[in-house]
Structures are given as C-alpha cells and as structure tokens.
Amino acid sequence: MVNEIKRDTVDYRDPTPFDNSKLQSLSEISKAIRHKTYGEDTREAMAQQGEALAKLMQETGGNQSAEVAAARGNFELLGIREDAQDGAIVKAQSTAVKAQSTANSKFDANQAESYLKSITAIPETFKNLNALKKAYPSGKNGLFVTADNGHKYIYYDGIWNDAGVYQSVGLAEDSVADNQLTAGSRDVMSSLNFDATKSAFADKFPRSVYLKIESGGLTASNGNETASDLSARSGFIAFEKSNITLINRGGAFQFQLLQYNTDRTFNTLVFGWKSNEAVNYTIDTSYLYRIAIANVGASTAINIDGAKTKFLITYTDEKLTYDLTNIDLINQSFVTIGGAQTPIFAETSTAYELIITLTSTEMAYYNGDSTKRVAAPTSTRGQSFTLLDNQVLAWNTITNSIYVSTGPFDSGTIILAKNTKGTVQSGEFKKYYDQASIERRINQQPSSYWDTYLDKKITEIQQAEQNLVTGDAFIFITDVHWRDNKKRSPALIEQIKQKTGVQKVFFGGDVPIAYGTSDKMMSDVLDFNNQFRQFKRQRDFYSVIGNHDFTIKTSATDDTGTTLPVSESYALFGREFERYTNIEQNKMYYYVDNSATKIRYIFINTEESVDETVAWGVQAKISQEQEDWLTNEALNVEDSWKIIAIGHVPIHPKLSVYSSKLDILKETFDGYNARTKLDITSVDGVTATTDFADAKGQVISYICGHNHKDESIVENNIVYISTGCDANYNNDSWKRTSRTTSEQLFDIFFYDTTKNNLKTIRIGAGEDRSWETLA
Numbered sequence: 001m002v003n004e005i006k007r008d009t010v011d012y013r014d015p016t017p018f019d020n021s022k023l024q025s026l027s028e029i030s031k032a033i034r035h036k037t038y039g040e041d042t043r044e045a046m047a048q049q050g051e052a053l054a055k056l057m058q059e060t061g062g063n064q065s066a067e068v069a070a071a072r073g074n075f076e077l078l079g080i081r082e083d084a085q086d087g088a089i090v091k092a093q094s095t096a097v098k099a100q101s102t103a104n105s106k107f108d109a110n111q112a113e114s115y116l117k118s119i120t121a122i123p124e125t126f127k128n129l130n131a132l133k134k135a136y137p138s139g140k141n142g143l144f145v146t147a148d149n150g151h152k153y154i155y156y157d158g159i160w161n162d163a164g165v166y167q168s169v170g171l172a173e174d175s176v177a178d179n180q181l182t183a184g185s186r187d188v189m190s191s192l193n194f195d196a197t198k199s200a201f202a203d204k205f206p207r208s209v210y211l212k213i214e215s216g217g218l219t220a221s222n223g224n225e226t227a228s229d230l231s232a233r234s235g236f237i238a239f240e241k242s243n244i245t246l247i248n249r250g251g252a253f254q255f256q257l258l259q260y261n262t263d264r265t266f267n268t269l270v271f272g273w274k275s276n277e278a279v280n281y282t283i284d285t286s287y288l289y290r291i292a293i294a295n296v297g298a299s300t301a302i303n304i305d306g307a308k309t310k311f312l313i314t315y316t317d318e319k320l321t322y323d324l325t326n327i328d329l330i331n332q333s334f335v336t337i338g339g340a341q342t343p344i345f346a347e348t349s350t351a352y353e354l355i356i357t358l359t360s361t362e363m364a365y366y367n368g369d370s371t372k373r374v375a376a377p378t379s380t381r382g383q384s385f386t387l388l389d390n391q392v393l394a395w396n397t398i399t400n401s402i403y404v405s406t407g408p409f410d411s412g413t414i415i416l417a418k419n420t421k422g423t424v425q426s427g428e429f430k431k432y433y434d435q436a437s438i439e440r441r442i443n444q445q446p447s448s449y450w451d452t453y454l455d456k457k458i459t460e461i462q463q464a465e466q467n468l469v470t471g472d473a474f475i476f477i478t479d480v481h482w483r484d485n486k487k488r489s490p491a492l493i494e495q496i497k498q499k500t501g502v503q504k505v506f507f508g509g510d511v512p513i514a515y516g517t518s519d520k521m522m523s524d525v526l527d528f529n530n531q532f533r534q535f536k537r538q539r540d541f542y543s544v545i546g547n548h549d550f551t552i553k554t555s556a557t558d559d560t561g562t563t564l565p566v567s568e569s570y571a572l573f574g575r576e577f578e579r580y581t582n583i584e585q586n587k588m589y590y591y592v593d594n595s596a597t598k599i600r601y602i603f604i605n606t607e608e609s610v611d612e613t614v615a616w617g618v619q620a621k622i623s624q625e626q627e628d629w630l631t632n633e634a635l636n637v638e639d640s641w642k643i644i645a646i647g648h649v650p651i652h653p654k655l656s657v658y659s660s661k662l663d664i665l666k667e668t669f670d671g672y673n674a675r676t677k678l679d680i681t682s683v684d685g686v687t688a689t690t691d692f693a694d695a696k697g698q699v700i701s702y703i704c705g706h707n708h709k710d711e712s713i714v715e716n717n718i719v720y721i722s723t724g725c726d727a728n729y730n731n732d733s734w735k736r737t738s739r740t741t742s743e744q745l746f747d748i749f750f751y752d753t754t755k756n757n758l759k760t761i762r763i764g765a766g767e768d769r770s771w772e773t774l775a
Contacts, residue, residue, distance in 0.1 A: 205314040218292040223266025231294040249310035352389035352422040387419035469754040477746035478508025478705030479725035482524040486743040508705035509546025509648040518562035539580040553615040561615025604647040620659040631690040637697035652720040657707040734765035
C-alpha cells in the first residue's frame, strides 16, 4: 500500500498521569487513550478529544482534509486510531474518515462536537454477553462490561467483540481460582516441583531452575518441536546466571541443550546427547534455551513425572558447602550468609595481597545451642577488606565489628579468614574460598564445539600415558597475547588435568599484546593470572618471561608506552613461584626436579635486558649471573638425569626470530653434552669458562615460543623446538577460525626416558609432532 503508515496497538501499561493542565494535541490524546493504565486518565483524554477536534476545525476554517490529516497523526486512517477500549470513538472517527472521499466537502464543527458529546467513557454493565446482545442486538456506541468475567466489549463489523479484561477490574481476596492460573503457574505450585526442589537440596543447592516439562522432542538441527512419547522437552528458559549445573539423578536420562534467540527462533545446538549424572556448563544468558530429555537409548517411552523430579538444572555458584538436610548442623556454631551469596576473593599484583569483599546480604553468627545470634553491621555489606600475608579478617561478635589484624584477638572474636601467602587456609570463609577456587577451574567448560574433539584428544593422551615406559608429561602453552585470545585454553587444560595424569603446565611467556595502553596491559595480565592461578595453587604451573612481559607500545606509529621495572614484573609473575620453586627475588629463572623419573626442568629468563624508560624495553639477553647459575647449579645433576630447558626466544640459528645474543646458551648446552671445556664470550660480554668433563646429565631439549611457529631442529642430540602461539593469530602456518577448535593452540609433551623419544599431542590448530633417538 502506498504511503502506508504504521498502526498503533493497544497496550495499557503506562501508569503515568495524563496532563490535564492544558489542552493536549490529538496525537497525545490518542496515545493516552490507547496506553494509559488508569480510567481517570483515559476519561480526561476522551473529554479533551472533542475539544481538540472542535478547536482544530475552527482554526482550519472547517477544512475537513486538514482536520483529518492532523487528527489521524501517524496513522493511515482515523478509524484505526482508537483501540478496542473505545468502540464509540472508533465509529465516530471512521465516519469522519469516510467523509474524506467527498472532495472539498465541509464538516460542521458544531455537528462534530455534538456527536462526540453523545459518547460516554463510563461503561454500561451487563450480567453476561448474552444479556448485552439482547439489549443491543444491532450494537451501540460506547464501552460495555460483563459482570461474569469482567471483560469489556465493543461493537464493530456487525458483531460484539471481546476486548479483554476491563482495566478498572481488580482482584479481590481469595478470588483467584486454580483454573484462572496459567498452566505454568500451576506447575510451579505442584508437588512435583517441590520434589525437584527437595532433590536439589540433596546436592547442596538451595533451589533449582523451574523447568516446564512436556511430552515431545526437539530437532537438533533446527530446534523444531516434534511429536514423540520417547522424549520430553522443556519450555523456553531464560537463565539468570551463566554457570549452570545439569543434574541427571542416577544417570536415568540422556539430554541435550539447544539455544534460541530472544524472539524464540533457533540459534544452535549447545551440546548433543549426554548421560552424565552432572554436567557443569557456562552459557550465554543473552539467549533462551530449551532442554530435550529421553531415556538412555531413547527406545522406550519417557516418564514425564520422573523427568520433572530426576532431571534438574541449578546455578553452579549457588552450591553450598554444607548439607541442607543435615540436622547435625543444629548443634554447631556457624556463620551464615543470606541470599545464597558468598564472599568474593581477589588477588592483586602486590605480593600475597588478598582482597575479600563481603556480600550485600546479611551475615549472621549462631552459637551451638542457639542462645546467641549476631548479625554483622549493615555498614559492612559489600565492603572490601585488604589482607596482606599473615593478616586475619576478624569479627568481634561482642563489639560487633569486622576488621583486619594480626592479633591477638579478644574473647568472642571469630576468625573469618587468614591470608597465608595469598590464599585462605583457615577461618569461616575457607569453605567459600575453596569452593570458589574449584568452581573457577571446573565450572568454566569449553564451548560445545570442543566436546567431541576434546574427548578424542583425551583418549589419545590416556593412550600415550599407557605407552610411556618411564618418563614424564607436561602441557606447554605460549604466547597467549591475552586480549587477542579466545580464552578457552584454561578450561581445556583443566579438563585434561581432570581426566588424565598430565598435571604440569609450562607457560612460555608473552601475556600482553604489542600495542595499547598500560591500563589494558595490566588488565590483561591480571585477568590471565586469575584464570591460570588455579594451576599455581595446585603447584602445577611454571612460567618464563617473554619479550612482551611486561611492556607495551601505544601504537605502530607512536613509540610512547610503558615498560614495567623488574621488581614490578616479578611481583606480577614471579613471586607466587616462591611457594614451590627455588626462584630468587627479581630473577625469573629456576629449576624443578622430578626425582622419580630423574628429569630436571630448567626455566630460563631469555629477557634480562629491561629498559623501563622506553616502550618495548624488554629485550633478549642472558646476564652473567644467570649464566653462572646455569653452568654451576642448574646443570649440576646426578648420573643418568635428563634435562629439558624452557625459554621464550629460540636459541638455534635455524629457528625463526632467533637471537644471536643467546648463542651462549646453545654453546653451553652443546659443551655440556659433549663434556668439553668452555671458554666463550657472548656478544654482550657474558663469559662461560667451565669444564664439563665431569658432567653427568644430558640436555634433551630446549622448548620455546616467540616466533609463533611450529619449528624444530635436532643437533648434537638436542632437539630445539618452537611452538605456535595460543593467541588467535594467523601469522603461523595454521589458519585460525573463531568458534572452531583452531581458535586455541598448545601441546602435551611426552618424554620417554627409556625409549629416548619426545612426542607431542596438539590441542587446537596444528599437528602432533615426534622426535626419535635423542640419546
């Protein structure tokens, strides 16, 4: 239709009052009639409409075309301006529009005013619709309400039409019957739903997500509903939180999760059929979801009531540390926190500093015999407390004050948390801290497109472990450049650690990106630390410094930027290793032994040139102190020990982006294996004058990153290996595509000391590699 104008719809959801201090425009009047919630506002608008029409016709000299054009506002016809609430006005304005077909006709202002005054906004009431039809079989202008259902009716197109519940009708006490509730509301109040909640209690969850379960299936490829008694499906679920736990009691069912857009159109299959008893998953709360459920094997009809009570979805972060059904708790003193909330724990770049933020809900203390209850001051809700190493967050229940101290503590004081080297090892909050630590690493699972691939890789890793006669395995990841990373590697690594015996994680350096602000750099470093710190707590994480750690340039055309001093870099990235390595302050080199397999891992700092006055001030260099440490201590092992060195920059000239400033490292390793005497000087003046005639070990490999490439070369029985970057870059030989398994890249290394071979299993972009006969 030419020049079609959008039609408005009835929606009584505007509770704001209608401005009756002045005569409003016709468009504002119509908007009020259509949208105002309360009758007094719509009645005032109806009254003003006649006055506005009369005023308009006086101003236009009775020109009907101008009058209609102004009165219809943004609508194609006056007759459709009015909603279902006021059939009389619909008819009045329809009459005016029909008159438009007579060109240049005149409409008498007095006639219009008289016609509108005949309309009343006060509805007539009738016992029911039949009584209304009997009274006005041929219709009548106005509003009419029937007492049996409280609905309003209007007459148009030759019939009486139901326009919904009249707005002034309210709900009296005890007036809502069961049949007036929606099916969903009845389900929520059903005994089956209470059974589901009780089932959630058994798993220490205070509630479960309401699922409207019905018979029928969902097609995985397009999300369409199918008729089937072999499966059940949920309604659309709008999750409040991103971390969910799907509980399949006793493994009774198989289930799959589908994702839909907010308009309920299908988006994607989140994951295919699973039959685990519990699955932790991270979803995007901006979408809607549906779950499909079937008996395992889907060969028999599903019991809908059983699905409602044995299949649950809960919010992972609401899991409690105590059993809600354990009555023994009654006799124990304890601290409770309302609203299923827990304190928030955050570590900072300051050595062992820990920030604890209390919840926004009430925290209370109960003694064992229930004779005392103390609620924490409301002023402390949401308050953050900073604890240094060995400091305690304490709550004096006598003075009712919460504070940080090292003691001593008065009688009646509860220890909420003690900071021990950046961790909570004691106090009432330890259970929350431990739970948060577990959830950070377990509940974040990789996206569904990793599922099948990762299962296959885990099987390969498990097989490689079985084939390992003697030796060791570790994960090597490098050059994450965190802002340009899809950040799924921590979850992938955790899954591998959970399901295999591979536990050590080696990081080859480079957290920040090349260009940006110092704030972005610090934000990326802190976020990386938070996501990988879970492995440090397990004492399984070891790292070296890269040339971007920690420096950044403003842009490719602006040489300004930031380079952190060595002491600050160490605080960010090295101090935590003091708890479980022989690292020394402000030195990012150390070694770790596996005495059972006689393997020493040496972590080398290839970036000892730091100029904090310029951007990109971290450059390749080995100090005399580190070279002396390497030759005199790190390489000093007992007979038959093997050595694997980890660094950032390649040290072999045939690997890309190698640095000649590190030649002394390669020459040291060669001399060690050859049992020769060294008398060499690097381009930076660093010397090595060591006699390795009595050396007992063997250097097997030097592994690094930096060049973002999968390269290797074997020379003098040492394999020099570089590994591609975990960042989502395409500057290596592997094409990276987001939301596919090529978006990440890291290796699982296996070194067999009996077979003297080294092999990798690649996770993500790239291929597996192997090197034989390294003795």
